[in-house]
Amino acid sequence: MSNSASVTAVLRSEWIKVKSLRGSVGSLAAVFVATVAVTVLVFATVGRAEADNADAEPLFGAFYALNFGQVAAISFGTTAVSSEYVNGALRVSLAAVPRRGLFYGAKTAVLGAAALLVGLLTSFTTFLGGQAFLGEHAIGLGHPGAVRACVGGGFYLALMALLAAGLAAVLRSGVAVLSVLIPFTLIVPFVIGDMAGGVAQFLPDRAGQQILHEDPSGMLGPWAGLGVMAVWAGAALAAGWWAVRRRDA
Template structure:
């Protein structure tokens, strides 16, 4: 089967599954709503902040506060796109129709990534503009130095989170096992490693810690991170490549 036909088939699969639509919709709503809420709270608290906090105040990054929960939905989306066929047993039929496993996985990743990219960019730009509206006099402008980069980076970050999850799901095959590892990794382990002094230098090289750097415009006081915004995103890309490569290798070697 030609690659274009496989891509068309994968697009039909993804849009016909209600869970993918719901998870992407949830990513949009949660990211924007929480970002607006945190932005409004930050506006009311700004005058009571200490000098150090005011110097580090990053209005652009504040509007992306909802990403911490929005990425949860992107993780679920990435896992379900790949592992749904394993949980339903449809993977045997799919691989019988497309015996070229590389083509099969590549087509699935391309379609899902394209969808995640559209949703990610729409969410990032909406979260920024609505969040800035909530910040009032403390808001940033899209034309300010580094802001457009951060907003574009927000869309790329959400997309890469989904792609990383696809790679992990391709390796583990089970949706429950994949989510059981990814959720604690991003919402517990990464935060602990990134905020404890003894492990901070390790935590900053994890995919979410490094990737989120692209959304920051105002550097924190005494920030000693050894890479910049694009360097952090580059580290995240390496994690994604490793996950997808692992998924491809295991798909080639294992039986369906």
Template sequence: MPFAPALHSEWLKIRTLPSLAAGPAAVVLVTAAFTALAGLDESAGADSDPLFASLFGVVLGQIAAVTFGAQAVSAEFRGGALRLSLSAVPHRGRWFAAKALAVGASALAAGLLAGCASLAVGWAVPGSRAGGPNWGEGLRGVVGCGVYMALMALFAAGLTALLRSGVMTLSILVPFLLVVSFVIGGVSGTAADYLPDKAGQVVLHSTSDGALGPWTGLAVTAVWAAAALAAGAWSVRRRDA
């Protein structure tokens, strides 16, 4: 099967399977909802980063993104689905590339919508700090949100293909994102700046005290995602379906 039909079939899976179709929607809803809740927190100081304050929901919205990426791949390892997929697309590398592109494009679209919704909520909520970011910062934040969500979904997809288990992937990534990131969140100028989530989230801040800028931070996250996808592709090509 050529690449285009393989990609179309993977897109149909995401669009028609309820558990997968709900993933991109959850990215948007969770991100916007937690941005609104953060905006209502009057205890935050007026000197808070205005861009990050308007996109704060990304901190929890990324959990929906990695869950979507993990589920999209782990579904293939249940009930012999992978054997059926490889029967239609015997070239394993082509199939995995189509899967990754479908996941990444879906997460990118959801991330862009989440960024727009979160920014709008951040501007509208009465408790917004510092009057919100300017239009230039807002545009950068929305684009960065979309790219970041796509990269985190692909990171989870590659790790799931390597581990062959969505549960195992989420048991690693969710505690890491929710615990480790908060513990080291205030530490800059160290190796922690190069962790996938901390590096990628630099684009969501107006300024950064660390070693990375907005786009170099996303580039570091892209390297993590590419490494996970490469490992996942190796696993798919070398191990039995």
């Protein structure tokens, strides 16, 4: 079998794993469903009142529900990797694909691609769906920064999934990853935000969400912020790769 064919076969097998795990499929679907559902609920009830607020930021506000979708993205990345550490599944996977680099690379590539595809669909649907309830206050894709924010929102969700995947390979426990990462992304930035002299803006969620602002404040611009988040995800994936290489199955 040629090297390219073996890579294709491993990618296909990892995609089959993702599709066959209820937890992974459910979490991936929840990225879209939860984000769009919260968007519809919020914008249909208080959307116009908030849009009429002089302090409102219409572009960033359009992606409010991504705060819920990112939890599902974290769950997806966690489940897709931590399932390998249940009932000796990793030993079976490595018996089929002895090259650990190929195994780990294919797994993260597949879950990253799946999260990006669903993330982009979620981001654009969230933006357009929410604006449908705002009447004269609505903004469209022609609004400054709107397309950038929609595309960036998709990458933001995918990077959250990859960050969780890397940590799952290190910790080997879905419960441990969720216990660490969800509070870290949802609570820690707000706790230290006023005490750490701007350090909070370099945390993954704060940095990544710069892409959603029309005119970001602070030291990081929209793409620089997303780049900082990509560094976090890359570091987690690198640590996961080290763990997969060095530890016994």
